Amino acid sequence: MTEEARPHEPRTAPAVSVVGPGDGETIVLGTTRMRVLEDGSRTGHRLAIAESVLAPHTQGPPQHRHARHDEGFYVLSGTVRFTVGDEDHDATEGTLVMVPPGTPHTFANPTDRPAVMLSTFTPDLYVQYFRDLQEALADGRPLTPRANIDAMSRYATEPATEPATEPATEPATEPGAPAAGP
Numbered sequence: 001m002t003e004e005a006r007p008h009e010p011r012t013a014p015a016v017s018v019v020g021p022g023d024g025e026t027i028v029l030g031t032t033r034m035r036v037l038e039d040g041s042r043t044g045h046r047l048a049i050a051e052s053v054l055a056p057h058t059q060g061p062p063q064h065r066h067a068r069h070d071e072g073f074y075v076l077s078g079t080v081r082f083t084v085g086d087e088d089h090d091a092t093e094g095t096l097v098m099v100p101p102g103t104p105h106t107f108a109n110p111t112d113r114p115a116v117m118l119s120t121f122t123p124d125l126y127v128q129y130f131r132d133l134q135e136a137l138a139d140g141r142p143l144t145p146r147a148n149i150d151a152m153s154r155y156a157t158e159p160a161t162e163p164a165t166e167p168a169t170e171p172a173t174e175p176g177a178p179a180a181g182p
Contacts, residue, residue, distance in 0.1 A: 017042045024051075027134045031055035040124025048124035053116050054080065054109035062148070063106040066099075068156040070122045073097040073107065078115030082107045085160075104160030129155045 017038065025036040031054070038049040054060075063083060073080065075095045082089045082097050084105045091097055099105045109115040121127060132151045136143055149159060 015042070027130045029130065029133055029137065031058045034130060036127060036130075038124075039127045040121075043124070045124045046122060048121040048127045050119045050121075050127070050130075051076075051116065052119060053114055054078070054107075055114055056109060056112050058109040058115075060106045060108040062145070063104050063160040064152060064157055065104045065160050066101050066126065066155075066157045068101060068123070069125045070101060070120075071099045071105075071126070072120040072122075073099075074118040074120075076116040076118060078109065078113050079111050080107050080115045080117055081110050106160075125155050126157070129157070 019037045025039065027034040027036065033053045035051045036048070037051060038047065040046070040048040073082070073091070073096070075091045075093055075097075077093050080091050080097075082091055082105060084099070084103060089097065129151055132154070133143065133148070136147055136151065152158060
């Protein structure tokens, strides 16, 4: 019999993944609790899924853009304010927000009630970013803007607005002008 036709041999199917209500990896980032339901390890890294609970009046991350992955947000309960560029969108229960690569965005919970959303990352690139942030916050230090930008850059993500620059140590010179001497 040829390799292409073996009708009586069982085919191996990928294992089904079941994550119960109390299962999954928990990541706590300030007032946000994230439960990673799929980190990409069982999807060939094509897809990751997380459930996030945003406490009332939770400020989201700085507005940012991803270069290599789509991000989806499905609001399960409450209201999540998505800011895309200069536009605000208040997403309530049952709303899906899809953010393609390159689109500046952020989100927050401006209300007095918790908000819960399901997030997808395709591919799974960004899940490790949340792990890195949790590790950075583990010793109780606040996350500095520079540390956050450095973490983002490891996952093809950058701030959507220019970060404040450090003052120059020497005055800048015009192109072609001689540099200041010692």
